[in-house]
Amino acid sequence: MSEMRENSNLICIGEIQSAHGVDGDVKLKSYCTEPSDIARYTPLIDPIQNNQYEVTLKRPTKIGFIAKIHGISTKEAADKLGGTKLYIPRAHLPDLPDDEFYHADLLGLNVITADGVTLGHVMAVQNHGAGDLLEVHNPKKDMSFLLPFTRTAVPTINVKERRIVADPPEGLI
Numbered sequence: 001m002s003e004m005r006e007n008s009n010l011i012c013i014g015e016i017q018s019a020h021g022v023d024g025d026v027k028l029k030s031y032c033t034e035p036s037d038i039a040r041y042t043p044l045i046d047p048i049q050n051n052q053y054e055v056t057l058k059r060p061t062k063i064g065f066i067a068k069i070h071g072i073s074t075k076e077a078a079d080k081l082g083g084t085k086l087y088i089p090r091a092h093l094p095d096l097p098d099d100e101f102y103h104a105d106l107l108g109l110n111v112i113t114a115d116g117v118t119l120g121h122v123m124a125v126q127n128h129g130a131g132d133l134l135e136v137h138n139p140k141k142d143m144s145f146l147l148p149f150t151r152t153a154v155p156t157i158n159v160k161e162r163r164i165v166a167d168p169p170e171g172l173i
Contacts, residue, residue, distance in 0.1 A: 010047055010087040011104050014038045019078035020066050026078050028055065029064040031103075036065075044086035053086065101157060103132075109157070111136050111147070111164045119166060119173065125149070134164075145173050 017027040030038040036057060038044070043052040054070035072078050096102065103125040111119040111134070120138035127133065132149035147153055147168055156165035 009090050010045065011090050011093060011102060012085050012087050013041060014044065014064075014086040016069075016081045016084040016086065017064070018082045019075045022075045024072040024074050024078045025058065025066050025068055026072070026081060027061065027064060028057070028067040035060075038065075038086075039067075041088045041092055044088060046084050047087055049084070055086075101159065105159050106134065106157070106164075109159070109162050109164050111166050114165055114167065119147075119168070120144070122164065136166075143173075147172070 013032055014028060014030045017029055019025070020027050028038070030036070032038050039055055039057045042055045044055055045052055056068045056070070058066045058068055069078070069081070072081065090104075093102065106122050106125055109122045111121060113119065118138070118140075120136040120141075122134050123137045123144065124135040125132055126135055126146065133146040134149050134154065135144055136147050137144040145168075147166055153168060154164055154166050158164075
């Protein structure tokens with residue numbers, strides 16, 4: 001999940017994917033651990049367009065929800081919202097245990113080995129269904145790789161020092 005690093009006070013928690021039907025409903029993807037929690041944080045913010053959206057979930061789908069956005073009543077209006085990322089202020093999120101992290105907090109962290117070799121920095125956190133992966137980019141080598149976000153491959157994370165110590169699987173890089 002990509003986040004906006006220029007404003008670390010906002011955290012992306014979902015995305016309007018497309019219109020659904022003719023009455024202005026939308027397909028909504030939630031990035032929350034409990035997907036239905038996205039409705040608890042309404043109004044959701046679109047900092048690009050400087051808009052706020054009141055969201056009501058109607059029913060679940062395979063990849064999210066069919067939702068109603070207050071003030072959107074036509075397919076054409078809903079079509080214009082497709083691809084809109086939805087954010088909330090960081091202060092509205094609960095505190096996490098020490099061994100859990102918001103994806104936004106991992107973006108930009110430097111990734112090094114236990115020997116101090118720089119591997120790059122975290123560009124994105126991805127999940128294609130088999131667990132989280134850190135997309136690590138090394139600008140000096142002009143390469144990127146996906147590092148499994150597991151305790152074995154990523155034994156140490158220090159957000160305050162903006163550093164991850166990684167032990168990549170053999171042959172990954």
